[in-house]
Amino acid sequence: MTVDSYIKSFPEKVQCLLNQIRSVIKENAPDADESIAYQMPAYKTNGKPLIYFAGFRNHIGFYATPTGHTEFSKELSGYKQGKGSVQFPLDKPMPLELIGRIVRFRVNENLKSRL
Numbered sequence: 001m002t003v004d005s006y007i008k009s010f011p012e013k014v015q016c017l018l019n020q021i022r023s024v025i026k027e028n029a030p031d032a033d034e035s036i037a038y039q040m041p042a043y044k045t046n047g048k049p050l051i052y053f054a055g056f057r058n059h060i061g062f063y064a065t066p067t068g069h070t071e072f073s074k075e076l077s078g079y080k081q082g083k084g085s086v087q088f089p090l091d092k093p094m095p096l097e098l099i100g101r102i103v104r105f106r107v108n109e110n111l112k113s114r115l
Contacts, residue, residue, distance in 0.1 A: 003034055003041045010055045017060055017094055021053050024096050028103040045110045051103055059087040060094070067109060068102045 007018045018041075025032065025043055032043040032050055040054035040061075052063040059080075066084040069076060075098055080087040088094055 001036050001039075003036065006036060006041060007055075014055045014060075014090065017090065018053070018055055020094060020096060021060065021062070021099060024100045025051055025053075025103050028100045029107045032107075045107055046113070048110045048113065050106050050110060056087075058091075059089050062086050062088060062099065062102075064102050064106055068106050071105055072098065072102055 003022065007015050007022070010018060022041065026034075029043060029045060029050060032045050035042050035044070037049075038052065040052050040063075042052045043050040049065060051068070052061075054061040054063075063085050069081065069084060069086060075095075076086050079089075
């Protein structure tokens with residue numbers, strides 16, 4: 001399975017949101033390797049996990065490892081969360097600017113861990 005085929009497996013509205021998130025990730029982590037892991041789109045930088053996301057019936061799951069969520073806990077507090085995950089409801093505006101900041105944080109974190 002590819003990320004394209006994964007996204008195309010969802011209804012059109014969800015495809016649009018998934019593509020927006022994918023674009024934000026690619027803009028903020030242009031060197032990230034894109035693949036499918038754990039049956040969802042996955043991104044790595046410097047050989048380390050960066051971000052995952054997944055479509056569901058009522059939300060999009062966003063997985064920035066626990067550190068990405070901890071760093072932005074105040075801004076993510078309005079969303080349902082689990083350890084290392086957050087749920088963005090499909091019926092609310094997607095926080096693309098926040099997602100971009102989380103991606104940049106994780107890119108820098110992976111870079112520092114390599115040094």
